[in-house]
Amino acid sequence: MFSLFSFQLPQPLLNVLIGVVLFWLVKYLFYTIKRIRSLPPGPWGLPIVGYLPFLKDHVYLQFDQLSKKYGPVYCLKLGDFDVVLVCDWPHLKDATSNDALLARPYETLIPGGGDNRGFSEMSGEPWRQHKRLSLHILRNVGLGKSKIETLIKEEIDQFLATLDTGGEPVDFSEKIYPSISNNISILLFGHKYDYNDPAKIAMDRAQMGFTSLFKFAGVLAFLPWLTKVFFLLGKFDVQFIQKNAQAIEKFIQDEVDRHRENYNENHEVVDYIDGYLEERKRREKQNIPEDTFTLDTAKRNAGAFFGAGSETVHSTMEWAILYLVKYPEYQDKIRSEIADVIGFENRPDFADRARMPFTMAFIHEVQRIESIIANNLLRRASEDTKIGNHFIPKDTLVMFNFWSVNHDPKLWVNPDKFDPTRYLTEDGTKAVKPPYLIPFSAGKRNCPGEGLAYVELFLYLVCMVQRYRIKVEPGTEISFEAVFGISRRPANLPLFIFEKITQ
Ligand code: HEM
Structure with missing residues (x-):
């Protein structure tokens, strides 16, 4: 009978095989050592997984700590990848303006979760084309125009009505999420949803579930092969992420189907999906x-x-509402700007921000101290390049640690103190945002939603403070502890009381 153990390769063939393996090993070691020596310094990790097992929940704090030891630009081996961390302003400024660092990793955001990629996961020419088209359509249907501001104001009126509970404590997070996602629904799908619409409730929940569990700097991103196995087996958190991703996909699929059924090329394009269908028709x-x-x-x-x-x-x-109740004096200061500039009868316009420096300073300070996006979506070096004097070989992944810059004592006096006045000019008439405060990242791959986000943040904040004195029940603990998934959110948001202001 044939036995594997009794099988022997002829000696010459065995010698060749051993030779090939040794050659491959030496070449691999030579290449690895050369690559490691060319990369910025960093801590040693374990074989195969690198530093990945040592990453904790709030990685941005760890990245910041490591920068104290290894310098502002250092390298971590995370799973299959060399990842360069950028942790100070001079290097971040350099990196965000470097065209060789505009690409994303080769893998999709969630490896194994389907091979389709959206433009936020694309690199090179496809990314440029899709970004151009997306912004073109969104601007045509209202982004950056007074039309969307008017629609946001209408949406805010509806949202404020949900806070009129006659003094009963309110779950703020639950009330505001469907309102904010309605603003983007208008641009994407041409309409908003009733707060009680079961499809939209499911979509909002799926989004919140997905973003609280998925991390840009986690195992899923750095061990794509393992993630694919997890996906196949439906194991661990991946199952939950997958379920939420499928719910999101179903919601959008229904919208796309509806748009395709009703598509008429002679009609005006009123939303993103329509604009995209029009582009497909043009190509056809x-x-x-x-x-x-x-x-x-x-x-x-x-x-x-x-x-x-x-x-x-x-x-x-x-975060903003937590700071409003933690510092009632700042809430009063915003309200006094409202009294001076808008009054209590009229609704605010976004243009009012120019005469409301403290309110804008408050928004900047919330964005700085809480660093909602503490580190950005991974970038990839599309060719050999440099960050400062550090050589970055092609295909190295690069991550910006905004948290470090936002808490750098060289840039901010008392960085851990919430102090909106740090942005005010000496005479208090202007709020100046320094160039190193970049909550939306910077350069050609910065956030395309920055303009829309500022309109929303300003109008929601001002409308709430104009109409209500916002408080918590006496004795309620206000915690600034955070949970971190894609964004940083408060871990324990208390219930809030919205007391109507009577003039
Ligand atoms: C306070 C609100 C927001 C913050 C702090 C924020 C922050 C960011 C950051 C830091 C990035 C990563 C950019 C990079 O890779 O360097 C990003 C990307 C992105 N943001 Fe925002 N964002 C906000 C609101 C919005 C809004 C309202 C929209 C939608 C209109 C939006 C859509 C996007 C998209 C699509 C990308 C990916 C861009 C690309 O890959 O080219 N964001 N955002």
């Missing part, structure tokens, strides 16, 4: 290949805008 008519302009990409793009546009503004508003 002019015999331009479909390329990456598929319906799957449309869904993934809409999902990215919906998620990025809801979660971040929502988290910022959660």
Whole structure:
């Protein structure tokens, strides 16, 4: 009978095989050592997984600590990747303006969760084309125009009505999320949703579930092969992420289907999906290949805008309300600016911000101290490049640790103190945002929603403070502890009391 153990390779063949393996090993070691020596310094990790097992929940704090030991630009081996961390302003400024650092990793955001990618996961020319098209459509349907401001104000009126509970404590997070995601729904789908619509409730919950569990700097991102196995087996958190991702996909698929059924090329384009269908039609008519302009990409793009546009503004508003109740004197200061500039009868306009420096300073300070996006979506070096004097070989991943810059004592006096006055000019008439405060990142791959986010943050904040004195029940502990997924959110938001202001 044939036995594996009795089988022997002829000696010459065995010698060749051993030779090939040794050659491969030496080449691999040579390449690895050369690469490690060319990268910025950093801590040693374990074989295969690198530093990954040592990462904790609030990685941005660890990244900051490591920068104290290894310098502001250092390298971590995380799973399959060399990741360079950028932790101070001079290098961050350099990196955000470097065109060789605009690419994203080769893998999709959630490896194994489907091969489609939206433009926020694309690199190179496809990313440029999709970003250009997305912004073109969104501007045409209202982004950056007075039309969207008017619609946001209408949405805020509806939201404020949900806070009129006659003094009963309110779960703020639950009330504001559907309102904020309605603003992005208008741009993407051409309409908003009733707060009680079961499909929208499911979508909002799925988004919150997804963003609280998924991390840019976690195992899923750095061990893509393991993530794919987890996906196949439906194991661990991946199962929950997958369930939420599927719910999001179903919601957007329904919207795309509805738009396709009702599509009429002679009608005015009123939302993102319509604009995307129009672009596909144009390509079809002019015999331009479909390329990456598929319906799957449309869904993934809409999902990215919906998620990025809801979660971040929502988290910022959660922090803002905590600071309003922690510092009632700042709440009063914002209200006194409202009294001077707008009054209590009129609704605010975004243009009023120019005459409300303290209110703008308050928003800047919330964004700085809480660093809602503490580190950005991973970038990839598309060619050999440099950050400062540090050589960054092609395909190295790069992560910006905004947290470090936002808490750098060289840039901020008492960085751990919440102090909106730090932005005010000496005479108090202007709020100046320093160039190193970049909550939306910077350069060509900065956040495309920055303008919309500022309109929302300003109008929601001012409308709430104009109409209510916001408090918590006496004796309620106000905790600034955070949970960190894609964004940083308060871990324990208390119930709030919205006491109507009578003039
Ligand atoms: C306070 C609110 C927001 C904050 C703090 C924020 C922050 C960020 C940051 C730091 C990035 C990463 C950029 C990089 O890779 O360097 C980003 C990307 C992105 N944001 Fe925002 N964002 C906010 C609101 C919005 C809104 C309202 C939208 C939707 C209109 C949006 C859509 C996006 C998209 C699609 C990307 C990916 C861009 C790309 O890959 O080219 N964001 N955002």
